[in-house]
Amino acid sequence: MAKVAKVIELVGSSEKGWEDAVNIALKEAAQTLHGISGVEVVKWTAKVKDGKITQYKATVKVAFGVES
Amino acid sequence: MAKVAKVIELVGSSEKGWEDAVNIALKEAAQTLHGISGVEVVKWTAKVKDGKITQYKATVKVAFGVES
Amino acid sequence: MAKVAKVIELVGSSEKGWEDAVNIALKEAAQTLHGISGVEVVKWTAKVKDGKITQYKATVKVAFGVES
Amino acid sequence: MAKVAKVIELVGSSEKGWEDAVNIALKEAAQTLHGISGVEVVKWTAKVKDGKITQYKATVKVAFGVES
Amino acid sequence: MAKVAKVIELVGSSEKGWEDAVNIALKEAAQTLHGISGVEVVKWTAKVKDGKITQYKATVKVAFGVES
Amino acid sequence: MAKVAKVIELVGSSEKGWEDAVNIALKEAAQTLHGISGVEVVKWTAKVKDGKITQYKATVKVAFGVES
Amino acid sequence: MAKVAKVIELVGSSEKGWEDAVNIALKEAAQTLHGISGVEVVKWTAKVKDGKITQYKATVKVAFGVES
Amino acid sequence: MAKVAKVIELVGSSEKGWEDAVNIALKEAAQTLHGISGVEVVKWTAKVKDGKITQYKATVKVAFGVES
Amino acid sequence: MAKVAKVIELVGSSEKGWEDAVNIALKEAAQTLHGISGVEVVKWTAKVKDGKITQYKATVKVAFGVES
Amino acid sequence: MAKVAKVIELVGSSEKGWEDAVNIALKEAAQTLHGISGVEVVKWTAKVKDGKITQYKATVKVAFGVES
Amino acid sequence: MAKVAKVIELVGSSEKGWEDAVNIALKEAAQTLHGISGVEVVKWTAKVKDGKITQYKATVKVAFGVES
Amino acid sequence: MAKVAKVIELVGSSEKGWEDAVNIALKEAAQTLHGISGVEVVKWTAKVKDGKITQYKATVKVAFGVES
Numbered sequence: 001m002a003k004v005a006k007v008i009e010l011v012g013s014s015e016k017g018w019e020d021a022v023n024i025a026l027k028e029a030a031q032t033l034h035g036i037s038g039v040e041v042v043k044w045t046a047k048v049k050d051g052k053i054t055q056y057k058a059t060v061k062v063a064f065g066v067e068s
Numbered sequence: 069m070a071k072v073a074k075v076i077e078l079v080g081s082s083e084k085g086w087e088d089a090v091n092i093a094l095k096e097a098a099q100t101l102h103g104i105s106g107v108e109v110v111k112w113t114a115k116v117k118d119g120k121i122t123q124y125k126a127t128v129k130v131a132f133g134v135e136s
Numbered sequence: 137m138a139k140v141a142k143v144i145e146l147v148g149s150s151e152k153g154w155e156d157a158v159n160i161a162l163k164e165a166a167q168t169l170h171g172i173s174g175v176e177v178v179k180w181t182a183k184v185k186d187g188k189i190t191q192y193k194a195t196v197k198v199a200f201g202v203e204s
Numbered sequence: 205m206a207k208v209a210k211v212i213e214l215v216g217s218s219e220k221g222w223e224d225a226v227n228i229a230l231k232e233a234a235q236t237l238h239g240i241s242g243v244e245v246v247k248w249t250a251k252v253k254d255g256k257i258t259q260y261k262a263t264v265k266v267a268f269g270v271e272s
Numbered sequence: 273m274a275k276v277a278k279v280i281e282l283v284g285s286s287e288k289g290w291e292d293a294v295n296i297a298l299k300e301a302a303q304t305l306h307g308i309s310g311v312e313v314v315k316w317t318a319k320v321k322d323g324k325i326t327q328y329k330a331t332v333k334v335a336f337g338v339e340s
Numbered sequence: 341m342a343k344v345a346k347v348i349e350l351v352g353s354s355e356k357g358w359e360d361a362v363n364i365a366l367k368e369a370a371q372t373l374h375g376i377s378g379v380e381v382v383k384w385t386a387k388v389k390d391g392k393i394t395q396y397k398a399t400v401k402v403a404f405g406v407e408s
Numbered sequence: 409m410a411k412v413a414k415v416i417e418l419v420g421s422s423e424k425g426w427e428d429a430v431n432i433a434l435k436e437a438a439q440t441l442h443g444i445s446g447v448e449v450v451k452w453t454a455k456v457k458d459g460k461i462t463q464y465k466a467t468v469k470v471a472f473g474v475e476s
Numbered sequence: 477m478a479k480v481a482k483v484i485e486l487v488g489s490s491e492k493g494w495e496d497a498v499n500i501a502l503k504e505a506a507q508t509l510h511g512i513s514g515v516e517v518v519k520w521t522a523k524v525k526d527g528k529i530t531q532y533k534a535t536v537k538v539a540f541g542v543e544s
Numbered sequence: 545m546a547k548v549a550k551v552i553e554l555v556g557s558s559e560k561g562w563e564d565a566v567n568i569a570l571k572e573a574a575q576t577l578h579g580i581s582g583v584e585v586v587k588w589t590a591k592v593k594d595g596k597i598t599q600y601k602a603t604v605k606v607a608f609g610v611e612s
Numbered sequence: 613m614a615k616v617a618k619v620i621e622l623v624g625s626s627e628k629g630w631e632d633a634v635n636i637a638l639k640e641a642a643q644t645l646h647g648i649s650g651v652e653v654v655k656w657t658a659k660v661k662d663g664k665i666t667q668y669k670a671t672v673k674v675a676f677g678v679e680s
Numbered sequence: 681m682a683k684v685a686k687v688i689e690l691v692g693s694s695e696k697g698w699e700d701a702v703n704i705a706l707k708e709a710a711q712t713l714h715g716i717s718g719v720e721v722v723k724w725t726a727k728v729k730d731g732k733i734t735q736y737k738a739t740v741k742v743a744f745g746v747e748s
Numbered sequence: 749m750a751k752v753a754k755v756i757e758l759v760g761s762s763e764k765g766w767e768d769a770v771n772i773a774l775k776e777a778a779q780t781l782h783g784i785s786g787v788e789v790v791k792w793t794a795k796v797k798d799g800k801i802t803q804y805k806a807t808v809k810v811a812f813g814v815e816s
Contacts, residue, residue, distance in 0.1 A: 048104045199351065232276040
């Protein structure tokens, strides 16, 4: 296991729901980062239009190993 | 865009799940408020009976534009 | 109603999603505790492997009545 | 039970003590709001003059059901 | 002095700066509320476009006396 | 003095007031735990009915020595 | 009114109750400080012996004007 | 450099604005304290009268070296 | 709109004031990042010398869209 | 791996240092609990006498698997 | 025991480590204050130069009895 | 001095102790970043196996100057 992990903050958006928003953020992160080991959701928000949620947004902290 | 938004706090309840509880709170708010632009969920709780969740509850902050 | 409630902290895990993780923690708690009245989710995390969530984890506070 | 509750913030003042300050805020709220179900005190302060407390102040969050 | 104060949350926006954003929120509030006694700024954000702030936003808590 | 203390969380309820609610939680705890050395009140809430507090509730952390 | 206030932190103790503990801290502060204008209680704890509270303790922030 | 710094809390007031309120608190502190190295603003409030801010107030933590 | 935003933390410094410090951090960020949509100031500090502020510092969170 | 973990709070004490205080709390916990997987230190305090630390104290959260 | 304790905030620095930084702050405090009963470390920081820690810094709250 | 600093979050791990875990994170960071000026430890955790700490982990915020 890498001895040092880095933690970055992302905000994922989805029209379907919050769990999907987290997965979209994670999928984006996995395209450039290797060794992602975990996520923590620190904020749950949503954009609203005409009284309905149009975009679920999840602010996530993503941890991944740093190769040394 | 309105220059001032107001933020109120609601607690929505649902037997189905937390996402539904947020939507129920939002639906209620939309009946009397115009220009709702976003929500943030600040607390996730639930009532339990006989070892099962009977009511999912989401405390949400709802922002809406104030007409001036 | 019991005049004193006790609050304990559990972490539930599920491969399906966070709501299921909460229910798994609650189901486990209900096997030994009577009079569970409510839960609050205080932390939402997940284990990730190969860019995908393999385990949703929910840290929950569970309140139950203490018989006196 | 109403499916949506609203939460407002009040500051009650009393010359007698903090518990009285909470009750004064609650009494005021009950004149215009129906279905108040609970309060949470989030801040305890006091005004002081000549080394003595002249006004106990309690900041409370009051939850009440919204009729739909 | 009124014995009970109410606290509401507003978000003011300005193209000029944060202090102006607070004053805009306050000016709006003063149109409908009497006896405003104080404000607290709890969040300082801004919208950005092409690398420049286009809208300063201040989230403020406004306290005002409730007539009884 | 015991070298390790354990901390548990309780919620005491009383119709009389918050200080009584803390003492009720403490009295309950003392029936089964030995060596209680201190408490901290972390949350003050109350149930309300017909505009009046019917149940004062205090969430307390109770520390007690663990015999080894 | 003084243009600058100083804020100090004290812990008052009383065998009678928390409100008395706050007043004891305030009385002590008033012996050496002039122009005390307010207090905020930020922590409520107590020492326990034989299952009973022997000392109520209140951590308070005391604000007083600085003469210039 | 002094090996120990002390941190005190002040509240500065100004009719002009928040930045001025911080400087007023700092100016007052500098009259009696040597070696002030930094400040942090932890709270931004204001007194309001007739719908206008009459006094900007900044709560600041001031660090200064302790001569040993 | 990009479906994923990234959030980074910067500390801007200015001899003129805090608002300028935020803009300096933003200007620096805009040199390498595209699609910056917003900032939030989370900490306001300053360096002091001879009783005067020599450097205003603002810790900001900057959000920008990630191209996918 | 167990699907549910429980989290308890302990306070360890040591005359040698904080790291030792954490290990003492952990050693005590390991006598009765199986499957301890991790700890988090949430508070670092110490008792002082005659100007010297006589007891280092670490408040730790200990997570362990619950057998089902 | 004194009925009122005062709490002050200090920042100790050491080239050796954090525990030493706490002790340096405490030693400094003990030169002028009597009856110090406890400390709590609320922040752990360090200055870095050429990739190495050159100064460990611990922000501590120190409680001491006030003679009345 | 650079006018803008960037802050990143790392998690260092060590079998020896927390201070070593911080230094390992710092050493890793120094391999790719220039002008690191300070660190703050925001979380202290550890992995445990068979009742003993096998990996001390420190979550640190690292600040470094951004060349412009």
